[in-house]
Amino acid sequence: xxxxxxxxxxxxxxxxxxxxxxxxxxxxxxxxxxxxxxxxxxxxxxxxxxxxxxxxxxxxxxxxxxxxxxxxxxxxxxxxxxxxxxxxxxxxxxxxxxxxxxxxxxxxxxxxxxxxxxxxxxxxxxxxxxxxxxxxxxxxxxxxxxxxxxxxxxxxxxxxxxxxxxx
Numbered sequence: 001x002x003x004x005x006x007x008x009x010x011x012x013x014x015x016x017x018x019x020x021x022x023x024x025x026x027x028x029x030x031x032x033x034x035x036x037x038x039x040x041x042x043x044x045x046x047x048x049x050x051x052x053x054x055x056x057x058x059x060x061x062x063x064x065x066x067x068x069x070x071x072x073x074x075x076x077x078x079x080x081x082x083x084x085x086x087x088x089x090x091x092x093x094x095x096x097x098x099x100x101x102x103x104x105x106x107x108x109x110x111x112x113x114x115x116x117x118x119x120x121x122x123x124x125x126x127x128x129x130x131x132x133x134x135x136x137x138x139x140x141x142x143x144x145x146x147x148x149x150x151x152x153x154x155x156x157x158x159x160x161x162x163x164x165x166x167x
Contacts, residue, residue, distance in 0.1 A: 033087040056134040100160040124162035
């Protein structure tokens with residue numbers, strides 16, 4: 001074997017390896033997307049969505065001196081369309097967003113708008129994906145995906161409430 005044939009063989013093997021790696025990556029992403037779309041973090045019906053919104057009711061507690069203190073509760077709901085590869089785009093942001101909502105003790109769920117069991121028309125969303133923040137069972141703020149939601153995810157602080165208030 002001469003050097004030229006060795007080089008051609010090496011290039012062919014490298015291309016095969018690259019194609020196998022790409023296929024493996026695509027299969028892993030597809031499997032992850034499937035797992036996320038079937039997980040408990042995705043709302044399946046209207047009752048689940050209504051129950052989640054009810055969790056945003058503010059709590060009033062009294063301390064030892066009988067002073068009332070109001071605890072503000074928020075619920076984050078992301079609306080996206082699975083037919084437009086929403087879950088693939090969301091997959092990278094998902095762990096970051098989950099860590100931020102966990103650190104602030106707020107509820108977080110995802111709604112697939114292609115699910116016909118959920119009526120999202122009452123929220124008057126202009127575009128998808130969008131994040132709606134509910135506070136005291138009412139819409140506090142709507143954040144649309146392209147720029148602002150990426151700012152929430154990319155923010156270095158874990159205080160997601162502060163980041164949302166700044167937008």
